[in-house]
Amino acid sequence: MGRVADILDGINRGLALGLRWLAVAMVMVQFAIVVGRYVFGVNSIAVQESVLYLHATLFMLAAGYTLLVDKHVRVDVFYARASPGARRRIDIFGHAVLLLPSMAALLYWSWPSVRNSWRILEGPISVGGIEAVFLMKSLIPAFCILVILQSLAILIRLLRPGARA
Structure with a gap:
């Protein structure tokens, strides 16, 4: 099962390698918009929207990687002071009861619109x-x-015998 978790991690790691360049592209396009508008008096709605598209793509597709590297926002006031065993239980509960069902619900309810x-x-x-x-x-x-896959990878590791937080 550890191999499966490594493969799932690899998906988000590989995607993040390409996605980081979207941040650079977004800055460059925004800079071009500012220069075009204030220096040359040129404006394009499509170019302005492209920044929105780049930002949305970066944010949405990098969320799994953010979860992988544990840089997401934690709203658990007890987690910092908890023992490793308690942290493990909190993480298992958070992934199995909160994160996975909420992602499944979002996927289910958004699919008709998509x-x-x-x-x-x-x-x-x-x-x-x-x-x-x-x-x-x-x-x-x-x-x-992507978030479901990463959450499953984390759960696989947490549920292994001898796993730590």
């Missing part, structure tokens, strides 16, 4: 924008799946 968006090839958010809202909505199930 499917419909693809069916009609949903157009731009704003007039003159990028005609690919259906692609941005596809990030929702991708987010859910």
Whole structure:
């Protein structure tokens, strides 16, 4: 089972290697927007929306990696002072009872909207924008799946005999 967890980790690690370049692209595009608008008096709704698309892609697809490297936000006031065994139990409970069911629910309830968006090839958010809202909505199930896979990898490790927090 450890090999399965390693494979699941590898998915998010590999994806993160490519996604980090989206942050660079986002800064460069935003800089070009500012220079274009204030220096040359040129503006493009589609280019402005591209920053939104880059940000959404980066945020949604990197969530699994954030969980992998344990840099997500913890809202557990007892976790910091807990013993390793208690931390392990908190983590198991959090993944099995809170995270996995909530991701499954989000995936289930968002799927009709994503499917419909693809069916009609949903157009731009704003007039003159990028005609690919259906692609941005596809990030929702991708987010859910990547977080579910990472959560399963963490659970596999937590449930092994002798596992620590």
